[in-house]
Amino acid sequence: MSREEKKWELRLYVAGNTPKSVTALTNLKKYCETHLKGLYRIEVIDLLTQPQLAEGDQIFAIPTLVRKVPEPIRKIIGDLSNEEKVLVGLDIRPVKQE
């Protein structure tokens, strides 16, 4: 299966508009644009408005990034400030920056 066929479904859990959440979302968008352009979908879930969703994905820390697809589910907690760690965690092969 080539990399291009993969769809990436990512879910970012936040709680309100906190600096950490904003940083996480900015970082995530940046990495996705760089390495997964056109292959990803980010869903942001604000637990302040939908607290019932926390249980389903076993969220306890905020922000948490969940990779729903491809399986298996991976989780990264924190503001995603370390790019390398995020890419390893999500198992994304980085696109060489020219």
Added chain:
Amino acid sequence: MSINFFRNFIKIIFIIPPNEPASTKQMKSIAKTKTGIDGLDEITDGGLPAGRPTLVCGGPGCGKTLLAIEFIVKGATLYNEPGVFMTFEEKAEELTQNVASLGFDLDKLVKNKRLRLDYVQIARTEIDETGEYDLDGLFIRLEHAIDSIGAKRVVLDTIENLFAGLTNQGILRAELRRLFQWLKTKGVTAIITGEKGDGTLTRHGLEEYVSDCVILLDHRIINQVSTRRMRIVKYRGSIHGTNEYPFLIDEEGITVFPVTSLKLDKDVSTKRISTGISALDKMFDGKGFFKGSSILVSGTSGTGKTSIAAHFADATCKRKEKCLFIALEESPKQIIRNMRSIGLDLDRHVQSGLLEFQSFRPGLQGLEMHLASLYKMVRKFKPQSVVVDPITNLVAVGLLREVNAMLLRLIDFMQSEGITLMLTALNSGSTEHIDENVSSLVDAWILVRDLEADGERNRAIYIMKSRGMQHSNEVREFLITSKGLDLIEVYRGPSGVLVGSARKAKMREDIAFAKNNQPKHLNKLAKKSPK
């Protein structure tokens, strides 16, 4: 009006201190939430601190989770306080299955919105950490759970699992501190469980954050018998029992025994009850034992202790009162058969429901368990008399000191319930001292001894002590006949105390002598011979 006026008038003159302090004092003491766990509310003087977190810690298998779940279930069923149980260890289904054996139907409680189970899974393999984060997700989850059912009680079991799942300890500690503060502002009474650490109460020092009430559970194996104990390590703003209290986990959950309180303030009865042996009654001032007193019958083996106890049980039942017979040596059937040989029909009392036998081997369970099951039996059967035959067998499961402590509590309990308690003790060999130790606790002590002379073994009985009554200081010969037990005066001849065939021979001799020489003494002699 006029009384009030008068009072005020006096107040002005004599400056009577107002009556209020007592009531304001009560107002000031912290509010408590009843756990509903037998005994725990007594040693905590009313329950856990309301609206605050309590730390329950202990080693693996000590009953932390059980205590927590019982707290939640009792709250939901007895006190109309719904609860949230957040577990970091077991899946909700597993937990439900595990506590089903205790008769807790979690599914039903969940369905009725009295309970919410939330399993927080922390799988290190799934999770990476990068950068700053907080535990708001947990807060939100918890708050959502609390608000959805209006919970008043919360359990976090075991939050320390977070330490295994997350690497950033700095964040974690700060967040836990925030969590416990937040629980307080939320006004829920919470139990946080923690695994006992090496030299610390909990492995990750949760006690630093939870400072209102700390309960330590312990599960010890001594001489291959396990005993569970509980101690209130601290309880801010409240008096509490400081001892280690044994507790029991059985099919009805946790039971704590706060029985070492031993306030010597029991009501006592002046009513007297028969010993079941009329000649023995006579030795006790002609009236028998005090009702609600404790009696120790000790003696070497084969001296008829069980027979005395059986007579006592028989007398109780004949008064249409209930008697609980705890047999630690023989089975009920054995006792009934054996007693039939001395003309005592216990079976009819068993049939009529007045006599209940409980028979088990002491090695079956630890002392605390024995005590606990005794309490339960007594509460269920509500007897007026209890017989434990023999207490010395308990030494098989505990050290002498522990047995004594247990008997002390047993005697204390029976006294407070107004139950007449008869204990039998075998004194021989290693258990020689048990009767002496117990004797200071009991009200009456009957000693049966055997006297060996002229190739015979005869029994002698005497009263070592009997509090609060005139009692005979004489040694009597104790006969076990096919018609029951009987006591006769020993025969004092020129060569000392005579019993058995020596007594008979001497009496015959004396009677013959009296016939010839002193006919008026005949009556006196005849009186002394057994019926």
